[in-house]
Ligand SMILES: Cc1cc2nc3c(=O)[nH]c(=O)nc-3n(C[C@H](O)[C@H](O)[C@H](O)COP(=O)(O)OP(=O)(O)OC[C@H]3O[C@@H](n4cnc5c(N)ncnc54)[C@H](O)[C@@H]3O)c2cc1C
C-alpha cells in the first residue's frame with residue numbers, strides 16, 4: 378500500500394500541516410511519499426525529506442505551482458495516482474481547493490477534514506459545525522482524504538528520505554495567477570499557534586481591535602484570531618476568522634474576547650486545551666465551554682491583563 | 687451569459703443540530719430548514735451580475751427532496767429566472783451532485799456556475815471543485831470578489847494567508863465565500879412573482895447518473911462534551927489560575 382501526501386508549503390518552508398498530514402497517512406499505513414510541487418521549492422522539498430516516516434519526496438518544479446493553482450496540481454497528481462492507494466492533503470485552503478478535483482477525476486468520493494483514521498476505509502469527520510461526528514466507510518478503491526491538522530500530532534524524530542525530481546505537466550492552464558495580498562506578521566501563524574487571542578464584534582472598530590487585542594497577543598506570543606462578525610465588519614482581515622467556515626485551531630490557550638460563542642465560532646476552537654472567555658454578558662454561550670470565565674468590560678479587563686502579564 | 691446556481695436545502699444555521707439517539711444521523715424531523723447561506727451568496731452574486739448587464743439568465747438547480755422546491759423559490763424571489771429540481775429522497779453525495787450538475791451544464795451551456803463553498807450540514811466543501819474538474823473548467827474557489835476583465839473572469843479568493851487573485855478563462859466555476867456580498871431579503875412582491883416562475887422537475891435517472899452512495903455512514907455521534915469551568919473574580923484571579931495550570 379502507498380499514500381501520496383500533498384505538501385503545503387510556500388516554496389521556502391514547509392507548513393506545519395504537512396507533518397500532521399503525514400501523521401494521518403501513517404495511521405492509514407503503507408509507504409508514504411510526499412509531493413512538493415512548487416517554484417524554486419528545493420528548500421521545501423529538503424524539509425519534507427526530513428519528516429519522520431517518509432519513503433521519498435517527489436519534487437516538481439513549475440511556475441504554475443508557485444501558487445498551487447488547482448488546475449495544475451490536478452493535472453500533475455491524477456496520472457501519478459496509478460501508483461498509489463490514497464491521496465492525503467491537509468484541509469487548508471490549498472488542500473480544499475485541489476483535492477476535490479483529483480477525487481472527481483478518479484471517480485472517488487472525497488472524505489473531507491478527517492479527524493481520525495479508523496482503518497484503511499473508515500474515517501471520522503465532524504459535520505454540522507462539529508455538532509456531530511460522523512464515522513464513514515468508503516467503498517472506493519482509492520481514497521482521497523483531506524486532513525484536519527489540529528487532530529493529528531506530527532511524528533517525532535527525523536527522517537532522511539530521498540528526493541526525486543519529476544516533470545511538470547505541460548500548460549497552459551485555464552486559470553492563471555494574478556496577485557496575492559498576504560498578511561505580513563511576525564506573530565505565530567494562527568492555525569498552528571500554541572496560544573491564540575481572538576476578538577469579536579465587541580471590539581467595535583479596527584483601531585480598537587489593534588489597540589486591545591494585539592498587545593495582549595504580543596505579550597503572550599500568541600496568534601491572533603477573530604469572529605466572523607469582527608471580520609465582516611472589517612475589524613480584522615479574513616484570514617483571522619476562526620470557526621466552521623474559517624480556520625480550525627486547537628491551541629494550548631485560547632482567549633475569546635467580546636465573542637458571544639455562536640456554534641459556528643465554537644466549531645473552530647472548542648478543541649483548545651484551555652479556553653478563557655472575557656465577556657460582559659454572563660449569559661453568553663461562550664461561558665458554557667470556557668474553563669475560566671471573566672465577566673466584565675473588555676475595555677477595562679484587557680489592558681489590565683496585558684499590563685499584569 | 688447564462689449562469690447556473692446550484693442551491694441546497696439545509697438545516698437553518700440558527701438551529702442547533704441534535705444527533706439521533708440511535709446514532710444513524712442528525713435529527714431533521716420538524717427542524718426548520720433554509721437555503722444554505724453560501725448558496726444565498728451565490729444567488730445574490732448572480733443577481734448582481736444580471737443587474738450589471740453581464741448576465742442574461744439565472745437558472746437555479748437543487749438536488750434533493752420535493753421540499754427543495756421551496757429553496758429554489760427563495761432563489762427565484764431573490765432574482766433567479768427559472769429552476770430545475772432534481773428530485774430524489776436519497777442523500778446525494780457531492781460527487782453525484784457534481785455529475786448531475788455536469789449533465790445540466792451540458793444541456794444548458796451556461797458561461798458560469800456559482801456554487802457555495804460549503805454546505806453547512808455536511809461541511810464537505812467539494813461540489814464546485816468536483817464539477818469544475820469533471821467539466822475540465824477552471825475554478826475560483828472561496829471567492830470574495832468577482833469581476834469581468836475583458837474575456838476573463840477575475841476572482842479574488844480567501845486563502846489561509848490572506849487573499850489571492852486568479853484570472854479564469856470562461857466558462858468557469860466560482861464558489862462563494864462569506865465576504866463576497868450580503869444577500870438581499872426577498873421582498874413580498876418578489877415572493878409572489880416567484881410563484882409564477884417555472885420550475886422543471888427531473889430525476890437523477892433523467893441524467894443517467896448513478897447516485898448510489900460511495901460512503902456509508904457507520905455512525906453519527908455527539909462530540910465530546912466540554913464542561914463549563916469556573917468564574918474568576920478578576921484579572922489577578924485569572925492570572926493565578928492560568929499560572930497554576932501552566933498555561934502561562
Ligand atoms: C454560514 C455561516 C457561517 C459562519 N461561520 C462563522 C465562523 O466560521 N466563525 C465565526 O466566528 N462565526 C461564524 N458565523 C457567525 C456566527 O453565527 C456569529 O454571528 C458570530 O460568531 C458572532 O460574532 P461575535 O461573537 O463577535 O459577535 P456577537 O454575537 O455580536 O457577540 C459579541 C459579544 O461581545 C460581548 N460584548 C459586547 N461589548 C462588550 C464589552 N465591552 N466587553 C466585553 N464583552 C462585550 C457581548 O456580550 C456579546 O456576547 C457564521 C454564520 C453563518 C450563518
Ligand SMILES: Cc1cc2nc3c(=O)[nH]c(=O)nc-3n(C[C@H](O)[C@H](O)[C@H](O)COP(=O)(O)OP(=O)(O)OC[C@H]3O[C@@H](n4cnc5c(N)ncnc54)[C@H](O)[C@@H]3O)c2cc1C
Pocket residue numbers: 691692693694695696711714722724725728747748749750777778779780783800801802803804805806807808809810811812813814899901902903
Ligand atoms: C449515507 C448518507 C446519508 C446522509 N444523510 C443526510 C441527511 O439525512 N440529511 C442531510 O442533509 N445530508 C445527509 N447526507 C449528506 C449529504 O449527502 C451531503 O450534504 C451532500 O452529499 C452534499 O455535501 P455538501 O452539501 O457538504 O457539499 P458541499 O461540497 O459542501 O456543497 C457546496 C455547494 O455545492 C452545491 N450543492 C451541494 N449539494 C447540492 C444539492 N443537493 N443541490 C444543489 N446544490 C448542491 C451548493 O451550491 C453548495 O453550496 C448524507 C450523506 C450520506 C453519504
